[in-house]
Amino acid sequence: MKNIKITLPDNSHKSVPIGTTPQGVADIIGSGLARAVVVAKVDGDLKDLNFPLQQDCSLELFTGDTEEGHDTLLHSTAHLMAQAVKSLFPNAKVTIGPTIENGFYYDFDVDNPFTDEVLEKIEIKMKELAKSGQEINRNELSAKEAVSLFKSMNEDYKVEIIEQINPDDIISTYMQSDFTDLCRGPHVSNTSKIKHFKLLSSSGAYWRGDENNKMLQRIYGTVFSSKEALKKHLENLEEAKRRDHRKIGKEMQLFAFDGDIGPGLPLWLPNGTVMIEELEVLAKDTEKKAGYSQVRTPHLTKGTIYEKSGHLDHYKESMYPEMEIDGVDYYVKPMNCPHHHKIYSSIPRSYRDMPVRLSEYGTCYRYEKSGQLFGLMRVRSLQMNDAHIYCTEKQFKKEFMNVCKMYLEYFKLFNIEKYTMRLSLHDKEHLGDKYVNEPELWLETEQWVREALDEGGFNYVEVPGEAAFYGPKIDVQVWSAIGKEFTLATNQVDFVVPKRFDLAYKDENGDLQTPICIHRAPLSTHERFIGFLIEHFGGNFPLWLAPTQVAVLPLSDKVYEYAKMITNKLIDSNIRAVLDDRSDKIGAKIRNAEIKRINVMLIVGPKEAENNTVSVRRKFAGDLGTIDQDMLISQLVKEIKDRSLTHS
RNA sequence: GCCGGUCUAGCUGAGUUGGUUCAAGCGUCUGAUUCGUAAUCAGAAGUAGGCGAGUUCGAUUCUCGUGUCCGGCUCCA
Numbered sequence: 001m002k003n004i005k006i007t008l009p010d011n012s013h014k015s016v017p018i019g020t021t022p023q024g025v026a027d028i029i030g031s032g033l034a035r036a037v038v039v040a041k042v043d044g045d046l047k048d049l050n051f052p053l054q055q056d057c058s059l060e061l062f063t064g065d066t067e068e069g070h071d072t073l074l075h076s077t078a079h080l081m082a083q084a085v086k087s088l089f090p091n092a093k094v095t096i097g098p099t100i101e102n103g104f105y106y107d108f109d110v111d112n113p114f115t116d117e118v119l120e121k122i123e124i125k126m127k128e129l130a131k132s133g134q135e136i137n138r139n140e141l142s143a144k145e146a147v148s149l150f151k152s153m154n155e156d157y158k159v160e161i162i163e164q165i166n167p168d169d170i171i172s173t174y175m176q177s178d179f180t181d182l183c184r185g186p187h188v189s190n191t192s193k194i195k196h197f198k199l200l201s202s203s204g205a206y207w208r209g210d211e212n213n214k215m216l217q218r219i220y221g222t223v224f225s226s227k228e229a230l231k232k233h234l235e236n237l238e239e240a241k242r243r244d245h246r247k248i249g250k251e252m253q254l255f256a257f258d259g260d261i262g263p264g265l266p267l268w269l270p271n272g273t274v275m276i277e278e279l280e281v282l283a284k285d286t287e288k289k290a291g292y293s294q295v296r297t298p299h300l301t302k303g304t305i306y307e308k309s310g311h312l313d314h315y316k317e318s319m320y321p322e323m324e325i326d327g328v329d330y331y332v333k334p335m336n337c338p339h340h341h342k343i344y345s346s347i348p349r350s351y352r353d354m355p356v357r358l359s360e361y362g363t364c365y366r367y368e369k370s371g372q373l374f375g376l377m378r379v380r381s382l383q384m385n386d387a388h389i390y391c392t393e394k395q396f397k398k399e400f401m402n403v404c405k406m407y408l409e410y411f412k413l414f415n416i417e418k419y420t421m422r423l424s425l426h427d428k429e430h431l432g433d434k435y436v437n438e439p440e441l442w443l444e445t446e447q448w449v450r451e452a453l454d455e456g457g458f459n460y461v462e463v464p465g466e467a468a469f470y471g472p473k474i475d476v477q478v479w480s481a482i483g484k485e486f487t488l489a490t491n492q493v494d495f496v497v498p499k500r501f502d503l504a505y506k507d508e509n510g511d512l513q514t515p516i517c518i519h520r521a522p523l524s525t526h527e528r529f530i531g532f533l534i535e536h537f538g539g540n541f542p543l544w545l546a547p548t549q550v551a552v553l554p555l556s557d558k559v560y561e562y563a564k565m566i567t568n569k570l571i572d573s574n575i576r577a578v579l580d581d582r583s584d585k586i587g588a589k590i591r592n593a594e595i596k597r598i599n600v601m602l603i604v605g606p607k608e609a610e611n612n613t614v615s616v617r618r619k620f621a622g623d624l625g626t627i628d629q630d631m632l633i634s635q636l637v638k639e640i641k642d643r644s645l646t647h648s
Numbered sequence: 649g650c651c652g653g654u655c656u657a658g659c660u661g662a663g664u665u666g667g668u669u670c671a672a673g674c675g676u677c678u679g680a681u682u683c684g685u686a687a688u689c690a691g692a693a694g695u696a697g698g699c700g701a702g703u704u705c706g707a708u709u710c711u712c713g714u715g716u717c718c719g720g721c722u723c724c725a
Contacts, residue, residue: 203720204651
């Protein structure tokens with residue numbers, strides 16, 4: 001039989017009989033690799049391990065701990081789960097089962113939703129099927145054959161999927177025992193390769209993500225190449241839960257929800273309010289330097305203005321219903337833009353005044369759907385770090401870029417490193433309904449934004465169909481501790497509403513021009529930003545932001561007077577200090593302060609009282625020794641003033 | 649809004665296959681202790697099974713409704 005030459009990644013060669021599979025090559029290399037390998041790349045293309053090699057080629061073997069291998073493992077485990085579900089519930093119809101970051105899900109059309117007990121049963125069945133070592137085989141067929149195959153199996157959803165694939169394409173299926181699934185592949189070659197998996201949760205999910213379609217039942221799960229990796233992942237999930245802003249917010253008494261107030265309407269407790277105040281000072285400082293003017297606007301406004309802006313058309317569903325006052329409909333405001341437009345137009349504007357930058361921590365109310373309220377991240381009452389910039393076409397790029405630069409300044413201050421800038425564009429299909437029908441203006445404005453971003457050297461991804469109804473926008477996406485993605489900062493271009501409001505400025509020639517409006521909220525809302533910060537810092541805030549900055553811990557009642565004096569001195573220096581005057585031992589006081597995540601602990605005993613010093617202990621740093629009280633205070637004042645990130 | 653689940657003291661959290669007064673820890677309060685870098689001891693109090701109906705001799709436990717929150721889906725100016 002003819003041999004073929006296999007080139008491995010280290011450029012070594014193996015000569016093997018034609019028809020040898022990647023698994024076969026792995027077997028030759030070693031038994032450890034043979035067990036661990038899950039998928040292969042043949043001349044750069046991902047292939048199954050039992051793909052017969054027909055000619056000289058390069059071959060790369062991937063174990064489950066590589067990106068390619070893990071993805072294959074995840075996908076194959078989704079199939080294994082579907083097989084288990086079909087075996088337990090023969091009436092179940094399978095739909096789609098993709099991989100996601102560190103996991104997979106599969107949607108089923110079943111008679112009864114999955115309960116936790118059922119999930120356990122499915123997992124047990126999966127273990128059984130995995131152990132039984134079933135071969136997984138690829139089969140290729142035409143779209144027509146595929147349709148009749150899945151029709152014969154009563155898999156309506158698969159038929160629907162195939163019918164939307166190009167009829168000339170070759171369709172592939174994967175079969176393990178009596179279970180066949182439509183899939184592009186690749187897959188592991190045997191169910192015994194799947195060992196360390198866990199089903200995590202189940203939930204409802206609409207077919208094709210459309211709420212008009214039937215609700216399917218989704219199961220989420222994950223798999224790893226080793227027991228340790230799975231354990232580590234599950235521990236990470238647990239750790240994430242500990243950073244959950246809802247948990248820490250309660251522990252640190254930052255905010256609360258109350259049934260008598262209403263869902264999505266947070267109460268800001270004194271500690272959380274301290275953080276709000278600090279953020280507002282930061283925003284005002286930053287905006288003052290950047291040439292913004294502060295404004296204030298009412299919470300309640302006539303409906304006519306929202307008709308004019310178009311918001312009633314587009315967002316009535318998520319606005320609190322109107323209230324009739326003196327025969328006129330009023331709304332609580334869902335956004336600040338129309339008010340700022342009215343401030344802009346309250347006086348005549350010249351090109352010399354431009355750009356006009358109006359900022360406000362505006363309080364808004366949005367009737368978000370009940371099912372999507374989520375801690376502080378999605379609420380119904382919110383205060384936006386809002387501003388509107390009115391500028392000329394010429395000024396646009398620079399203004400837009402400066403807003404983006406402001407984000408980055410903030411991100412640096414808070415040490416936010418993981419984020420994505422998303423340029424959200426319109427979708428031609430929805431001009432006239434979801435988006436204002438100005439096809440050329442859309443393209444033009446989008447191009448401006450693109451150029452502004454490119455010139456500013458920002459990295460971004462383009463996302464069609466995500467724009468606001470009045471223009472393209474930049475969304476900055478971040479991830480919460482529990483892995484949810486959020487839009488934090490946002491920056492939008494509005495080429496429509498200024499015209500509707502007859503906003504104008506007089507240009508050099510004395511002609512009236514319409515300004516472009518940039519909506520921006522770099523710090524998002526207080527609610528979302530603080531929610532994010534809680535998870536980002538795990539409650540261990542930088543000193544300037546911490547609700548309680550210093551705890552003074554007297555060793556005993558004998559030094560109470562001295563401790564009280566130190567505490568007062570700190571408070572006089574605008575430092576948020578508390579005195580722990582309980583009769584606990586010092587160890588208990590320290591423990592208590594540590595649990596409360598207090599950054600600076602000042603331990604004072606007779607020695608300190610005698611020398612006018614304090615003994616400093618800081619969270620994360622531990623015992624830092626003794627220091628003169630005035631020197632310490634000036635150090636802390638500086639750290640706070642600089643909004644320093646350091647804990648020590 | 650949709651699918652599923654949750655709800656026990658300020659917090660965490662047991663238990664009750666329907667049966668007198670429902671644990672415990674933390675916290676709180678009182679007293680003692682006066683202590684050197686993550687828990688001193690003792691005692692006490694506490695509007696505790698979301699809410700409303702129903703079944704029952706009897707419901708925290710079963711049924712129905714309703715609210716909240718959670719996991720997702722959908723949505724997000």
